[in-house]
Amino acid sequence: MIKRNPCITNIRAGYLFPEIARRRREYAASHPNAKIISLGVGNTTEPILPHIDQGLTEGARKLATVAGYSGYQDEGLPELREKISAVFYRGQFTAEEVFISDGAKCDIGRLQLLFGAGTPAAVQDPSYPVYVDGSVLIGAAGGWTGEGYAGITYLPCTMENGYFPDLSKLPENSLFYFCSPNNPTGAAASREQLTALVAVALKKGVIIVFDAAYAEYIRDPALPKTIFDIDGSRECAVEVNSFSKPAGFTGVRLGWTVVPLELKYAGGESVNKDWNRITGTVFNGASNIAQAGGLAALDGEGLKEIRQLSDFYLGNAKRIRDALNALGIVCVGGDNSPYIWARFPGRDSWDVFAEILEKCEVVTTPGSGFGPAGNSFIRFSAFGHRADVEEACSRLARLRA
Numbered sequence: 001m002i003k004r005n006p007c008i009t010n011i012r013a014g015y016l017f018p019e020i021a022r023r024r025r026e027y028a029a030s031h032p033n034a035k036i037i038s039l040g041v042g043n044t045t046e047p048i049l050p051h052i053d054q055g056l057t058e059g060a061r062k063l064a065t066v067a068g069y070s071g072y073q074d075e076g077l078p079e080l081r082e083k084i085s086a087v088f089y090r091g092q093f094t095a096e097e098v099f100i101s102d103g104a105k106c107d108i109g110r111l112q113l114l115f116g117a118g119t120p121a122a123v124q125d126p127s128y129p130v131y132v133d134g135s136v137l138i139g140a141a142g143g144w145t146g147e148g149y150a151g152i153t154y155l156p157c158t159m160e161n162g163y164f165p166d167l168s169k170l171p172e173n174s175l176f177y178f179c180s181p182n183n184p185t186g187a188a189a190s191r192e193q194l195t196a197l198v199a200v201a202l203k204k205g206v207i208i209v210f211d212a213a214y215a216e217y218i219r220d221p222a223l224p225k226t227i228f229d230i231d232g233s234r235e236c237a238v239e240v241n242s243f244s245k246p247a248g249f250t251g252v253r254l255g256w257t258v259v260p261l262e263l264k265y266a267g268g269e270s271v272n273k274d275w276n277r278i279t280g281t282v283f284n285g286a287s288n289i290a291q292a293g294g295l296a297a298l299d300g301e302g303l304k305e306i307r308q309l310s311d312f313y314l315g316n317a318k319r320i321r322d323a324l325n326a327l328g329i330v331c332v333g334g335d336n337s338p339y340i341w342a343r344f345p346g347r348d349s350w351d352v353f354a355e356i357l358e359k360c361e362v363v364t365t366p367g368s369g370f371g372p373a374g375n376s377f378i379r380f381s382a383f384g385h386r387a388d389v390e391e392a393c394s395r396l397a398r399l400r401a
Protein backbone atom coordinates (compact mmCIF):
# COMPACT_ATOMS: atom_id res chain seq x y z
CA MET A 1 0.00 0.00 0.00
CA ILE A 2 1.02 3.60 -0.58
CA LYS A 3 1.96 5.60 2.52
CA ARG A 4 0.11 8.82 3.25
CA ASN A 5 1.81 12.00 2.05
CA PRO A 6 3.50 13.35 5.20
CA CYS A 7 2.69 16.92 4.13
CA ILE A 8 -1.00 16.08 4.39
CA THR A 9 -0.42 14.55 7.80
CA ASN A 10 1.06 17.92 8.82
CA ILE A 11 -2.17 19.80 8.08
CA ARG A 12 -4.55 20.16 11.01
CA ALA A 13 -7.88 18.70 9.94
CA GLY A 14 -10.93 20.94 9.61
CA TYR A 15 -10.30 23.27 12.50
CA LEU A 16 -12.19 26.36 11.34
CA PHE A 17 -15.20 26.23 9.01
CA PRO A 18 -16.10 22.59 9.79
CA GLU A 19 -15.95 23.42 13.50
CA ILE A 20 -18.15 26.50 12.97
CA ALA A 21 -20.65 24.34 11.07
CA ARG A 22 -20.58 21.73 13.84
CA ARG A 23 -21.31 24.33 16.53
CA ARG A 24 -24.07 25.85 14.43
CA ARG A 25 -25.72 22.42 13.94
CA GLU A 26 -25.43 21.68 17.64
CA TYR A 27 -27.08 25.00 18.55
CA ALA A 28 -29.84 24.50 15.96
CA ALA A 29 -30.54 20.99 17.25
CA SER A 30 -31.10 22.25 20.78
CA HIS A 31 -33.01 25.39 19.66
CA PRO A 32 -35.34 24.14 16.90
CA ASN A 33 -37.09 27.53 16.52
CA ALA A 34 -33.90 29.52 16.14
CA LYS A 35 -33.54 31.61 12.95
CA ILE A 36 -29.78 31.59 12.74
CA ILE A 37 -28.19 34.24 10.49
CA SER A 38 -24.67 33.82 9.16
CA LEU A 39 -22.21 36.70 9.01
CA GLY A 40 -19.53 34.05 8.97
CA VAL A 41 -18.48 33.03 5.50
CA GLY A 42 -16.72 34.89 2.71
CA ASN A 43 -19.15 33.67 0.08
CA THR A 44 -21.17 36.04 -2.10
CA THR A 45 -24.97 35.97 -1.87
CA GLU A 46 -26.41 38.37 -4.46
CA PRO A 47 -27.34 37.42 -8.05
CA ILE A 48 -25.12 38.28 -11.00
CA LEU A 49 -26.28 41.57 -12.53
CA PRO A 50 -27.98 41.71 -15.97
CA HIS A 51 -25.21 42.96 -18.28
CA ILE A 52 -22.64 40.52 -16.93
CA ASP A 53 -25.25 37.77 -17.03
CA GLN A 54 -25.82 38.58 -20.71
CA GLY A 55 -22.10 38.17 -21.36
CA LEU A 56 -22.14 34.75 -19.71
CA THR A 57 -25.27 33.66 -21.56
CA GLU A 58 -23.97 34.79 -24.94
CA GLY A 59 -20.65 33.09 -24.19
CA ALA A 60 -22.51 29.82 -23.68
CA ARG A 61 -24.67 30.28 -26.81
CA LYS A 62 -21.60 30.94 -28.97
CA LEU A 63 -20.17 27.56 -28.07
CA ALA A 64 -23.19 25.94 -29.73
CA THR A 65 -22.46 27.56 -33.10
CA VAL A 66 -19.91 26.65 -35.77
CA ALA A 67 -18.66 30.22 -36.10
CA GLY A 68 -18.52 30.89 -32.36
CA TYR A 69 -17.14 27.59 -31.10
CA SER A 70 -13.82 27.60 -29.25
CA GLY A 71 -11.80 24.99 -27.38
CA TYR A 72 -8.75 25.28 -25.12
CA GLN A 73 -7.55 28.85 -24.65
CA ASP A 74 -4.47 28.01 -22.53
CA GLU A 75 -3.39 31.23 -20.80
CA GLY A 76 -6.72 32.89 -21.62
CA LEU A 77 -8.56 34.81 -24.33
CA PRO A 78 -6.13 37.45 -25.64
CA GLU A 79 -8.90 40.11 -25.57
CA LEU A 80 -9.51 39.44 -21.88
CA ARG A 81 -5.81 39.53 -21.02
CA GLU A 82 -5.48 42.90 -22.76
CA LYS A 83 -8.66 44.27 -21.25
CA ILE A 84 -7.54 43.38 -17.71
CA SER A 85 -4.27 45.22 -18.32
CA ALA A 86 -6.14 48.25 -19.71
CA VAL A 87 -8.82 48.42 -16.98
CA PHE A 88 -6.80 47.59 -13.87
CA TYR A 89 -3.17 48.40 -14.74
CA ARG A 90 -3.39 51.45 -17.03
CA GLY A 91 -2.21 49.21 -19.88
CA GLN A 92 1.25 48.75 -18.37
CA PHE A 93 1.26 44.97 -19.01
CA THR A 94 1.27 43.05 -22.28
CA ALA A 95 -1.13 40.13 -22.70
CA GLU A 96 1.74 37.68 -22.05
CA GLU A 97 2.11 39.04 -18.49
CA VAL A 98 -1.58 38.50 -17.62
CA PHE A 99 -2.66 34.87 -17.11
CA ILE A 100 -6.37 34.06 -16.87
CA SER A 101 -7.30 31.52 -14.18
CA ASP A 102 -10.25 29.76 -12.63
CA GLY A 103 -9.76 31.84 -9.48
CA ALA A 104 -7.21 33.43 -7.20
CA LYS A 105 -7.16 30.59 -4.69
CA CYS A 106 -6.40 28.04 -7.41
CA ASP A 107 -3.57 30.22 -8.72
CA ILE A 108 -2.12 30.61 -5.23
CA GLY A 109 -1.92 26.79 -5.10
CA ARG A 110 -0.16 26.74 -8.47
CA LEU A 111 2.22 29.52 -7.39
CA GLN A 112 3.18 27.31 -4.44
CA LEU A 113 3.96 24.56 -6.92
CA LEU A 114 6.03 27.07 -8.92
CA PHE A 115 8.20 28.19 -5.99
CA GLY A 116 8.38 24.74 -4.42
CA ALA A 117 9.25 23.27 -1.05
CA GLY A 118 12.59 25.06 -0.85
CA THR A 119 11.20 28.59 -0.66
CA PRO A 120 10.25 29.70 2.86
CA ALA A 121 6.90 31.44 3.31
CA ALA A 122 5.98 34.52 5.33
CA VAL A 123 2.45 35.73 5.97
CA GLN A 124 0.54 38.54 7.57
CA ASP A 125 -0.89 37.15 10.80
CA PRO A 126 -3.91 36.77 10.61
CA SER A 127 -4.27 35.75 6.97
CA TYR A 128 -6.38 33.93 4.37
CA PRO A 129 -5.76 30.22 5.13
CA VAL A 130 -4.52 28.99 1.72
CA TYR A 131 -1.19 30.86 2.03
CA VAL A 132 -0.21 28.79 5.06
CA ASP A 133 -2.09 25.55 4.39
CA GLY A 134 -0.92 25.39 0.76
CA SER A 135 2.69 25.96 1.92
CA VAL A 136 2.35 23.03 4.32
CA LEU A 137 0.84 20.86 1.56
CA ILE A 138 3.80 21.35 -0.78
CA GLY A 139 6.33 20.85 2.03
CA ALA A 140 7.49 24.47 2.29
CA ALA A 141 6.44 24.33 5.97
CA GLY A 142 6.31 21.62 8.61
CA GLY A 143 3.92 20.44 11.31
CA TRP A 144 1.71 22.30 13.78
CA THR A 145 3.61 23.47 16.84
CA GLY A 146 0.64 24.59 18.90
CA GLU A 147 1.15 28.23 17.91
CA GLY A 148 1.51 27.93 14.17
CA TYR A 149 3.21 25.77 11.53
CA ALA A 150 6.95 25.16 11.75
CA GLY A 151 8.86 27.10 9.13
CA ILE A 152 6.18 29.74 8.44
CA THR A 153 7.10 33.29 9.45
CA TYR A 154 4.02 34.90 10.99
CA LEU A 155 4.17 38.69 10.98
CA PRO A 156 1.59 39.91 13.50
CA CYS A 157 -0.87 42.57 12.33
CA THR A 158 -2.37 44.04 15.47
CA MET A 159 -4.24 47.12 16.58
CA GLU A 160 -0.93 48.45 17.94
CA ASN A 161 0.80 48.37 14.53
CA GLY A 162 -2.24 49.51 12.57
CA TYR A 163 -2.67 46.00 11.09
CA PHE A 164 0.50 46.41 9.04
CA PRO A 165 3.42 44.08 9.87
CA ASP A 166 6.93 44.90 11.09
CA LEU A 167 8.84 44.42 7.83
CA SER A 168 12.20 44.13 9.61
CA LYS A 169 11.06 40.60 10.57
CA LEU A 170 10.62 39.51 6.95
CA PRO A 171 13.12 36.71 6.17
CA GLU A 172 15.49 37.12 3.23
CA ASN A 173 14.73 35.23 0.01
CA SER A 174 11.23 34.28 1.11
CA LEU A 175 7.82 34.35 -0.52
CA PHE A 176 5.63 36.92 1.25
CA TYR A 177 1.88 36.54 0.88
CA PHE A 178 0.35 39.98 1.30
CA CYS A 179 -3.38 40.66 1.00
CA SER A 180 -4.82 44.19 0.77
CA PRO A 181 -7.62 45.02 1.44
CA ASN A 182 -7.06 42.21 3.87
CA ASN A 183 -9.13 39.17 4.61
CA PRO A 184 -9.82 38.82 7.56
CA THR A 185 -8.87 42.22 9.06
CA GLY A 186 -10.46 44.40 6.38
CA ALA A 187 -7.46 46.75 6.65
CA ALA A 188 -6.20 48.30 3.40
CA ALA A 189 -2.52 49.23 3.11
CA SER A 190 -1.62 52.83 2.29
CA ARG A 191 0.68 53.95 -0.53
CA GLU A 192 3.43 54.66 2.02
CA GLN A 193 3.08 51.17 3.51
CA LEU A 194 3.20 49.45 0.11
CA THR A 195 6.16 51.61 -0.92
CA ALA A 196 7.99 50.44 2.21
CA LEU A 197 6.99 46.83 1.45
CA VAL A 198 8.42 46.97 -2.08
CA ALA A 199 11.64 48.60 -0.85
CA VAL A 200 12.15 45.85 1.75
CA ALA A 201 11.31 43.09 -0.75
CA LEU A 202 13.86 44.44 -3.25
CA LYS A 203 16.51 44.68 -0.53
CA LYS A 204 15.87 41.20 0.90
CA GLY A 205 15.32 39.26 -2.34
CA VAL A 206 11.70 38.60 -1.36
CA ILE A 207 8.96 37.91 -3.90
CA ILE A 208 5.58 39.34 -2.87
CA VAL A 209 2.45 37.37 -3.78
CA PHE A 210 0.02 40.29 -3.68
CA ASP A 211 -3.60 39.19 -3.28
CA ALA A 212 -5.85 41.99 -4.54
CA ALA A 213 -9.13 40.03 -4.46
CA TYR A 214 -10.89 42.94 -2.71
CA ALA A 215 -9.35 45.82 -4.69
CA GLU A 216 -12.73 46.84 -6.14
CA TYR A 217 -14.01 47.46 -2.62
CA ILE A 218 -11.56 50.32 -2.12
CA ARG A 219 -13.41 53.64 -1.95
CA ASP A 220 -10.65 55.88 -0.56
CA PRO A 221 -8.97 57.27 -3.72
CA ALA A 222 -5.64 57.60 -1.88
CA LEU A 223 -5.36 53.81 -1.40
CA PRO A 224 -3.59 51.82 -4.15
CA LYS A 225 -5.70 49.06 -5.73
CA THR A 226 -2.68 47.16 -7.01
CA ILE A 227 0.92 46.59 -5.95
CA PHE A 228 1.89 47.61 -9.50
CA ASP A 229 1.08 51.23 -8.65
CA ILE A 230 4.32 51.17 -6.64
CA ASP A 231 7.67 51.80 -8.36
CA GLY A 232 9.98 48.80 -8.33
CA SER A 233 7.17 46.27 -7.83
CA ARG A 234 7.65 44.69 -11.25
CA GLU A 235 11.00 43.31 -10.05
CA CYS A 236 9.60 41.79 -6.83
CA ALA A 237 5.89 40.98 -7.09
CA VAL A 238 3.21 38.90 -8.71
CA GLU A 239 -0.45 39.81 -8.25
CA VAL A 240 -3.39 37.44 -7.99
CA ASN A 241 -6.91 38.74 -8.44
CA SER A 242 -10.38 37.48 -9.13
CA PHE A 243 -13.88 38.25 -10.40
CA SER A 244 -15.30 36.36 -7.40
CA LYS A 245 -15.88 39.19 -4.95
CA PRO A 246 -16.40 42.19 -7.30
CA ALA A 247 -18.69 40.46 -9.83
CA GLY A 248 -20.20 37.65 -7.73
CA PHE A 249 -18.24 34.99 -9.68
CA THR A 250 -17.56 32.74 -6.67
CA GLY A 251 -19.50 29.99 -8.45
CA VAL A 252 -18.61 30.99 -12.03
CA ARG A 253 -14.82 30.78 -11.36
CA LEU A 254 -12.61 33.39 -13.05
CA GLY A 255 -9.47 35.19 -11.95
CA TRP A 256 -6.06 36.25 -13.15
CA THR A 257 -2.42 36.47 -12.16
CA VAL A 258 0.02 39.12 -13.36
CA VAL A 259 3.66 37.97 -13.64
CA PRO A 260 5.82 40.83 -14.93
CA LEU A 261 8.55 40.02 -17.45
CA GLU A 262 11.05 41.86 -15.20
CA LEU A 263 10.60 39.35 -12.34
CA LYS A 264 13.65 37.09 -12.08
CA TYR A 265 15.09 34.38 -9.82
CA ALA A 266 18.50 34.60 -8.15
CA GLY A 267 20.02 32.96 -11.29
CA GLY A 268 18.42 35.52 -13.61
CA GLU A 269 15.84 33.12 -15.10
CA SER A 270 12.37 34.44 -15.96
CA VAL A 271 9.57 33.71 -13.47
CA ASN A 272 7.03 34.54 -16.19
CA LYS A 273 8.37 31.75 -18.42
CA ASP A 274 8.17 29.21 -15.60
CA TRP A 275 4.65 30.32 -14.70
CA ASN A 276 3.66 29.70 -18.31
CA ARG A 277 5.18 26.22 -17.99
CA ILE A 278 3.33 25.45 -14.73
CA THR A 279 -0.06 26.64 -15.94
CA GLY A 280 0.39 24.81 -19.25
CA THR A 281 1.21 21.62 -17.38
CA VAL A 282 -1.38 21.38 -14.60
CA PHE A 283 -4.08 23.78 -15.85
CA ASN A 284 -5.87 23.97 -19.18
CA GLY A 285 -7.36 27.42 -18.84
CA ALA A 286 -10.51 29.01 -17.48
CA SER A 287 -13.95 28.29 -18.92
CA ASN A 288 -14.63 30.18 -22.13
CA ILE A 289 -18.11 30.97 -20.80
CA ALA A 290 -16.64 32.52 -17.65
CA GLN A 291 -14.23 34.52 -19.80
CA ALA A 292 -17.11 35.88 -21.90
CA GLY A 293 -18.70 36.99 -18.63
CA GLY A 294 -15.38 38.54 -17.59
CA LEU A 295 -15.21 40.55 -20.82
CA ALA A 296 -18.73 41.85 -20.20
CA ALA A 297 -17.79 42.72 -16.60
CA LEU A 298 -14.96 44.95 -17.84
CA ASP A 299 -16.85 47.09 -20.33
CA GLY A 300 -18.61 50.30 -19.28
CA GLU A 301 -21.88 48.66 -18.24
CA GLY A 302 -20.12 45.79 -16.49
CA LEU A 303 -17.88 48.09 -14.46
CA LYS A 304 -21.01 49.95 -13.32
CA GLU A 305 -22.45 46.64 -12.14
CA ILE A 306 -19.22 45.82 -10.28
CA ARG A 307 -19.55 49.16 -8.54
CA GLN A 308 -23.22 48.53 -7.75
CA LEU A 309 -22.59 45.07 -6.31
CA SER A 310 -19.59 46.11 -4.21
CA ASP A 311 -21.51 49.21 -3.00
CA PHE A 312 -24.29 46.89 -1.85
CA TYR A 313 -21.95 44.73 0.24
CA LEU A 314 -20.17 47.84 1.57
CA GLY A 315 -23.63 49.07 2.65
CA ASN A 316 -24.00 45.88 4.66
CA ALA A 317 -20.52 46.40 6.10
CA LYS A 318 -21.40 49.91 7.25
CA ARG A 319 -24.49 48.62 9.06
CA ILE A 320 -22.44 45.95 10.86
CA ARG A 321 -19.72 48.41 11.82
CA ASP A 322 -22.25 50.94 13.11
CA ALA A 323 -23.98 48.24 15.18
CA LEU A 324 -20.66 47.20 16.73
CA ASN A 325 -19.52 50.78 17.33
CA ALA A 326 -22.83 51.50 19.09
CA LEU A 327 -21.84 48.79 21.58
CA GLY A 328 -18.42 50.34 22.09
CA ILE A 329 -16.71 47.43 20.32
CA VAL A 330 -13.52 48.55 18.59
CA CYS A 331 -13.23 47.41 14.98
CA VAL A 332 -11.32 47.96 11.76
CA GLY A 333 -12.34 47.34 8.14
CA GLY A 334 -15.71 47.54 6.46
CA ASP A 335 -14.96 50.87 4.76
CA ASN A 336 -12.74 49.64 1.93
CA SER A 337 -13.49 45.94 2.30
CA PRO A 338 -16.43 43.63 3.05
CA TYR A 339 -14.96 42.42 6.37
CA ILE A 340 -15.12 43.92 9.83
CA TRP A 341 -12.52 42.81 12.36
CA ALA A 342 -13.83 43.33 15.87
CA ARG A 343 -11.69 43.30 18.99
CA PHE A 344 -12.67 41.64 22.27
CA PRO A 345 -9.61 42.28 24.46
CA GLY A 346 -8.59 39.52 26.83
CA ARG A 347 -11.13 37.05 25.49
CA ASP A 348 -10.78 33.86 23.49
CA SER A 349 -12.23 34.06 19.94
CA TRP A 350 -14.22 30.84 20.32
CA ASP A 351 -15.79 32.07 23.58
CA VAL A 352 -16.92 35.27 21.87
CA PHE A 353 -18.16 33.24 18.90
CA ALA A 354 -20.25 31.10 21.31
CA GLU A 355 -21.64 34.15 23.08
CA ILE A 356 -22.74 35.79 19.80
CA LEU A 357 -24.29 32.52 18.63
CA GLU A 358 -26.20 32.02 21.88
CA LYS A 359 -27.32 35.59 22.55
CA CYS A 360 -27.90 36.77 18.97
CA GLU A 361 -28.24 33.56 16.95
CA VAL A 362 -25.64 35.03 14.57
CA VAL A 363 -22.77 32.96 13.19
CA THR A 364 -19.41 34.73 12.89
CA THR A 365 -15.82 33.58 12.35
CA PRO A 366 -13.41 33.34 15.30
CA GLY A 367 -10.27 35.33 14.51
CA SER A 368 -7.94 32.65 15.88
CA GLY A 369 -8.82 30.53 12.83
CA PHE A 370 -6.80 32.94 10.66
CA GLY A 371 -3.59 32.76 12.68
CA PRO A 372 -2.22 33.16 16.21
CA ALA A 373 -2.57 36.98 16.23
CA GLY A 374 -6.27 36.62 15.43
CA ASN A 375 -7.22 35.47 18.90
CA SER A 376 -9.50 37.92 20.77
CA PHE A 377 -10.95 38.99 17.40
CA ILE A 378 -14.10 38.10 15.49
CA ARG A 379 -14.51 38.50 11.73
CA PHE A 380 -17.90 39.74 10.55
CA SER A 381 -18.58 39.22 6.84
CA ALA A 382 -20.77 41.68 4.91
CA PHE A 383 -21.81 39.03 2.37
CA GLY A 384 -25.51 38.51 3.00
CA HIS A 385 -28.99 39.59 1.97
CA ARG A 386 -29.85 43.07 3.27
CA ALA A 387 -32.80 41.94 5.42
CA ASP A 388 -30.68 39.26 7.11
CA VAL A 389 -27.84 41.69 7.80
CA GLU A 390 -30.27 44.25 9.27
CA GLU A 391 -31.88 41.62 11.46
CA ALA A 392 -28.45 40.38 12.60
CA CYS A 393 -27.37 43.96 13.39
CA SER A 394 -30.44 44.60 15.54
CA ARG A 395 -29.79 41.38 17.44
CA LEU A 396 -26.18 42.38 18.14
CA ALA A 397 -27.60 44.89 20.66
CA ARG A 398 -28.23 41.88 22.93
CA LEU A 399 -24.46 41.74 23.52
CA ARG A 400 -24.85 44.85 25.66
CA ALA A 401 -26.34 42.83 28.53
Ligand SMILES: *Cc1c(COP(=O)(O)O)cnc(C)c1O
Pocket residue numbers: 042102103104105106128179183211213241242243244245250254255
Ligand atom coordinates in the same frame (compact mmCIF):
# COMPACT_ATOMS: atom_id res chain seq x y z
C1 LIG B 1 -12.30 35.08 -1.75
C2 LIG B 1 -10.85 35.31 -1.81
C3 LIG B 1 -10.13 35.01 -2.96
C4 LIG B 1 -10.85 34.59 -4.22
O1 LIG B 1 -10.62 33.29 -4.54
P1 LIG B 1 -11.24 32.72 -5.89
O2 LIG B 1 -10.56 31.40 -6.00
O3 LIG B 1 -10.87 33.66 -6.98
O4 LIG B 1 -12.73 32.61 -5.70
C5 LIG B 1 -8.77 35.25 -2.99
N1 LIG B 1 -8.13 35.76 -1.93
C6 LIG B 1 -8.79 36.09 -0.82
C7 LIG B 1 -8.06 36.71 0.31
C8 LIG B 1 -10.17 35.86 -0.71
O5 LIG B 1 -10.81 36.18 0.42
